[in-house]
Structure formats: C-alpha cells, structure tokens
Amino acid sequence: MNIHFYKYQGTGNDFVIMDNRDGAYDQLTNEQVHFLCDRRFGVGGDGLMMLNKHPEYDFEMKYYNADGKPGSMCGNGGRCLTAFSRKMGIPGEKVTFIASDGPHEAIFRENGWVELKMQDVDWVEAGPLYFYLNTGSPHFVKPVDDVQSLDVYTEGRGIRYNERFAEVGTNVNFVQQLENGIFVRTYERGVEDETYSCGTGVTAAALTSAGQEAKTYTVPVQTLGGPLEVRFTKSGERSFHDIWLCGPATLVFEGNINI
Numbered sequence: 001m002n003i004h005f006y007k008y009q010g011t012g013n014d015f016v017i018m019d020n021r022d023g024a025y026d027q028l029t030n031e032q033v034h035f036l037c038d039r040r041f042g043v044g045g046d047g048l049m050m051l052n053k054h055p056e057y058d059f060e061m062k063y064y065n066a067d068g069k070p071g072s073m074c075g076n077g078g079r080c081l082t083a084f085s086r087k088m089g090i091p092g093e094k095v096t097f098i099a100s101d102g103p104h105e106a107i108f109r110e111n112g113w114v115e116l117k118m119q120d121v122d123w124v125e126a127g128p129l130y131f132y133l134n135t136g137s138p139h140f141v142k143p144v145d146d147v148q149s150l151d152v153y154t155e156g157r158g159i160r161y162n163e164r165f166a167e168v169g170t171n172v173n174f175v176q177q178l179e180n181g182i183f184v185r186t187y188e189r190g191v192e193d194e195t196y197s198c199g200t201g202v203t204a205a206a207l208t209s210a211g212q213e214a215k216t217y218t219v220p221v222q223t224l225g226g227p228l229e230v231r232f233t234k235s236g237e238r239s240f241h242d243i244w245l246c247g248p249a250t251l252v253f254e255g256n257i258n259i
C-alpha cells in the first residue's frame, strides 16, 4: 500500500498524519501503525493520526500511540490535526471535531498557535504528594523541586508499571513550580518513554497547580519542546471548565512510503 503522509509537531510531540476522509487507510493494521511511528525503520512519531470524515463535525480525530494501539485523547495531536485540517482545505477560523473523549472546538490564532478546548474535569484524586486525573487521557501528576535533574524515564516507568497502573497504564507527569508558571516533563504510556511534551499531561499539571480560589487562571507552561499555555476556570475544589490548551502546531514535511 502506498501512503501519503504528513509529519507534524507541537512542542516536539510529533505525529504522522494521514488524510483518510475517503477511507483509503481504514484497513491499516496496528502493526503498520507501529512501523510508521518507528524512528529507525519507519517515518517516526510519538503517535499517528487520521483525519476522518464526520457527518456532524468538521472532522473526526483518530489517534494511535507509537506502539500501534488506539490511544485516548491527545492534546498536542488535536492541535496538530486542527492545523492539518486547514491545510486540507477545511475552512474557518474555528473548527469542531470529535475525538475519543467527545467533541472539541479549536481556534486559529494569528501568531500560528492553535487553541484547543478540552473536556471539563470534575474529578481529581488528591493523594499524599500526587494527583491523579483524566483530561482525555489518564494522568498521574507528581510535584517535584527540580524537574531538570530527574530521571523521568526510570521514575515514570516505575509508576506506570506499578501494581495499580500496570494493566491499563497511565501517563506520568513531573511538575516544577516556576516563578511564573510550571515546567512539565512527561513519561507517556503507549510510547513507553519520555516525550518532549504531552498536551493532556500539561493540562492536568496546570489544573492541579492552581490555587484554592475559584476563578480563571492562565498558566504558562515550559516543556522540553518549548512553551504552551493553559487557560481554565476553577469552579470548585476539584472542578474545572472552559479549559484551553494553547500552543504551536507545525508541519515538518510530507512524503510517500510503501508498506
């Protein structure tokens, strides 16, 4: 099969993307997705997405992790697929799409950033020195003092494969409070490694970094792959709405591959 693919990245979280509005890639197997995401034998990416047709939304987002299995929601992926939808001719300053966790809207900003609206969050498990919540994907969030010197692969893997999470897995975020904002590093399930940035993880870390006060917060976020921003309204101790993940989403290259 000949595949015409596009490679996008959002703060270094990178994706192989295909236009599947005619269903041409419906038969792609998990093994083929895994191969395409492989950095040595394939194209290379943290995940793969398809732009699918949908009767009620501008498009449907189908997301696979680099291991080839269908993943849950991907925030950076949603922003990149939104940028891709414009390249494919879907019009408007604003698009709507449906993903594994429900409907989303996204807005193009003049500086090239894409703002993606995330689902409301109304449940957060707050444990001793950790939080656990779902922002479209499950996220364990651990505040640390010095995120730069941390061995994210080993520490993250230890949590992802512990007794509680081994079977279904979780993404694991380490977050350091900065003078203005936070620095987040993430071990991603399905990639089974640290990635340069994880949008749903950054969102989870921003929500749990908010103060007690019920109000609207804007949190600047640093990742290994560059800056993001998360805006949201905190309405109760554990409830958040109007959550927006904002940042760049860039085409790297396009090409063809025979598999």
Ligand SMILES: N[C@H](CCC[C@H](N)C(=O)O)C(=O)O
Residues within 6 Å of the ligand: 013, 046, 065, 070, 071, 072, 073, 074, 075, 076, 077, 137, 138, 170, 171, 188, 189, 190, 191, 197, 198, 199, 200, 201
């Ligand atoms: N990189 C993604 C998260 C992918 C989630 C995936 N690792 C899973 O748990 O299925 C993001 O930007 O939100």
